[in-house]
Amino acid sequence: MKTAELSEKILSGDRRALARAITLVESGRDDHRVAATELLDLLAKSGRQALRIGLSGTPGVGKSTFVESFGMMLVAQGLRVAVLAVDPSSARTGGSILGDKTRMEQLSRQKAAFIRPSPSQTNLGGVARRTREAVALCEAAGFDVVLIETVGVGQSETVVAQMSDLFLLLLAPAGGDELQGVKRGIMEMADIILVNKADGDLKSAAMRTCADYSGALRLLRKRPQDPEGYPKAQTVSALQEAGLDSAWADMKTLVEWRQDRGHWSGTRAEQARYWFAEDVRQALLARLKTPWAQGRMTELSDQVAQGAVSPTAAAQEMLKGLGVAG
Numbered sequence: 001m002k003t004a005e006l007s008e009k010i011l012s013g014d015r016r017a018l019a020r021a022i023t024l025v026e027s028g029r030d031d032h033r034v035a036a037t038e039l040l041d042l043l044a045k046s047g048r049q050a051l052r053i054g055l056s057g058t059p060g061v062g063k064s065t066f067v068e069s070f071g072m073m074l075v076a077q078g079l080r081v082a083v084l085a086v087d088p089s090s091a092r093t094g095g096s097i098l099g100d101k102t103r104m105e106q107l108s109r110q111k112a113a114f115i116r117p118s119p120s121q122t123n124l125g126g127v128a129r130r131t132r133e134a135v136a137l138c139e140a141a142g143f144d145v146v147l148i149e150t151v152g153v154g155q156s157e158t159v160v161a162q163m164s165d166l167f168l169l170l171l172a173p174a175g176g177d178e179l180q181g182v183k184r185g186i187m188e189m190a191d192i193i194l195v196n197k198a199d200g201d202l203k204s205a206a207m208r209t210c211a212d213y214s215g216a217l218r219l220l221r222k223r224p225q226d227p228e229g230y231p232k233a234q235t236v237s238a239l240q241e242a243g244l245d246s247a248w249a250d251m252k253t254l255v256e257w258r259q260d261r262g263h264w265s266g267t268r269a270e271q272a273r274y275w276f277a278e279d280v281r282q283a284l285l286a287r288l289k290t291p292w293a294q295g296r297m298t299e300l301s302d303q304v305a306q307g308a309v310s311p312t313a314a315a316q317e318m319l320k321g322l323g324v325a326g
């Protein structure tokens with residue numbers, strides 16, 4: 001199919017065309033990359049934007065259950081919802097977190113929903129670019145909300161936060177009164193912390209955990225792009241579909257505030273800068289991974305170790321070989 005034709009179909013909301021385009025951006029083949037870039041350029045002209053919501057949480061915290069019930073709630077409100085995943089561990093576990101669609105049984109059957117598993121790649125940089133491009137494709141296809149889910153592995157939260165308008169951190173009720181070892185950096189990225197499983201026997205533990213996090217969030221510096229009271233923590237039960245509407249109301253409050261004050265477009269512009277620099281960095285790193293480059297690195301590094309050449313001169317030599325010397 002020609003790029004222009006694929007683009008038309010995506011713009012008209014053709015889901016198979018969207019799936020095909022995502023496969024195209026996920027491909028490592030050079031000719032596919034050229035076509036993908038062309039397609040993304042064409043689609044960017046549509047100017048369509050979705051609300052991009054990043055969602056992170058450790059395995060078992062209830063992400064799939066949350067995406068299912070939250071997604072269904074949005075669909076019931078007439079919104080179109082796409083779900084993507086960033087899962088650098090998918091190659092290791094042999095399947096992605098969203099590979100098993102039966103875990104989002106209802107949502108995956110909705111015409112207004114689109115669920116796409118994480119591409120199976122170990123390299124986070126590669127997964128990040130492909131996911132970012134898949135987000136752009138979903139926006140062009142007219143989705144209102146794009147949920148980008150990740151397990152808290154390595155840097156994957158940062159990657160997702162950098163491509164989201166809102167970042168949600170899903171937590172489970174803690175046993176004791178200590179915070180669950182959530183790294184400060186991750187808490188700082190969160191716009192809203194959702195303590196899940198606030199139902200049945202777990203309800204009071206969930207409320208305690210939520211109070212602990214509310215306290216911890218108050219100690220963080222208030223961000224200029226946020227209204228009073230944000231970032232915030234609240235309890236939900238994905239299983240019983242409780243608290244989801246109030247969480248959605250809070251998300252909308254935050255979004256409207258940021259849009260009214262220009263923070264929304266400011267953040268997107270910053271993210272675009274970040275991904276531009278990141279793409280350059282990744283491309284340069286890829287050059288270092290070719291067999292020639294690795295062999296040459298070893299050679300030069302041996303010479304440096306023997307004192308035959310200085311580190312600076314060897315680095316210059318290497319860069320010249322890579323064609324990037326200044």
Ligand SMILES: Nc1nc2c(ncn2[C@@H]2O[C@H](COP(=O)(O)OP(=O)(O)OP(=O)(O)O)[C@@H](O)[C@H]2O)c(=O)[nH]1
Nearest residue numbers: 058059060061062063064065097197237238239240
């Ligand atoms: N009580 C209760 N259990 C829940 C809730 N949400 C999820 N669970 C249960 O928690 C377990 C894990 O839920 P998942 O949705 O598969 O969790 P996940 O975070 O997607 O897990 P991974 O895919 O392994 O990352 C399941 O047994 C769910 O039924 C909730 O709101 N309340």
